[in-house]
Amino acid sequence: GLEVWAAVSGASPNWGGCTVWASLDGDSYRRIGVIDGGSRYGLLSSTLAAGPGGSAAVALAGQGGQMLSGSATGADNLQTLCYAGGEFFAYETATLTAANAYTLTGLRRGAYGSPSGAKAAGSSFVRVDQAIAKSDPLALDFIGKTIQFKFTSFNVYGGAEQGLADVDPYAYTVTGDMVRLPPTNVAGLAASLEGY
Numbered sequence: 001g002l003e004v005w006a007a008v009s010g011a012s013p014n015w016g017g018c019t020v021w022a023s024l025d026g027d028s029y030r031r032i033g034v035i036d037g038g039s040r041y042g043l044l045s046s047t048l049a050a051g052p053g054g055s056a057a058v059a060l061a062g063q064g065g066q067m068l069s070g071s072a073t074g075a076d077n078l079q080t081l082c083y084a085g086g087e088f089f090a091y092e093t094a095t096l097t098a099a100n101a102y103t104l105t106g107l108r109r110g111a112y113g114s115p116s117g118a119k120a121a122g123s124s125f126v127r128v129d130q131a132i133a134k135s136d137p138l139a140l141d142f143i144g145k146t147i148q149f150k151f152t153s154f155n156v157y158g159g160a161e162q163g164l165a166d167v168d169p170y171a172y173t174v175t176g177d178m179v180r181l182p183p184t185n186v187a188g189l190a191a192s193l194e195g196y
Helices: 072-076
Strands: 015-023 030-036 041-044 055-060 082-084 087-090 093-098 101-105 108-111 124-127 146-155 170-173
Touching (some): 072 087
Antiparallel strands (some): 055 101, 082 087, 093 101
């Protein structure tokens, strides 16, 4: 199906998270999720070469957050799933290189059939985990439509949340990029002909 995902992080050390709201008309908003502690997202800080393996250098935005290493089996099972420049991949090892900066190695490239070509420095990066707000499944006719989002922040104690009228909306036009990915190769095919 088709979904819209949002990664959000605050700039202040007192920022604790936010409630995510969505609207199709810009007037009536519906709560679609809560992000506690912020998402881990930012940019690739150097080019990610094409092909299998390699390493990804990332610089996290906002409060950043810790990127934890996993295992070979975990990476094989996409437990450390990330998204960068149109590609899903998982990693084994995350090495801190500076404040909010990591090098990810032991990559499993091209997850879900996404293209594993080169990704330029400055491409968007996000760690795909429970700290991502996800919409309900959307019908394919949402492609090309604009959805308005609002993020009402609260503090580290879960209090003092902003009101909907206090925050500006963010407009997003649904692209449907992931729907355009080709299906995986067919491993086997059987046909059955029935007479009428």
